[in-house]
Amino acid sequence: MQYKIVIEKDVVKFLKKHNEILWKFKHCVSHISQDPLTDFCDTKKLKWLEDTYRLRIGKRRFLYKVQDDKLIIYFFDAGSRWGVYK
Secondary structure (H helix, E strand, O other), X not given: OOOEEEEOHHHHHHHHHOHHHHHHHHHHXXXXXHOOXXXXXXXEEXXXXXXXXXXXXXXXXXEEEEEOOOOEEEEEEEEEOOOOOO
């Protein structure tokens, strides 16, 4: 069962600035859409936010929520490892 991917405008804007990681992001998102808890990419559940995970690509972090009841994965924030968690 495949999840629908929703990406917020700010994340798209971030990816346009950092197009060197775009192909890796697309590759990881394709695996995450099949299984949100995959170990293929560097993903980790965030302890302080419910149903929220992070995808790490180098020094960049992408935060996303998984809505199992609607089969949606929502990428809502992206940034450097120093600024994305604030």
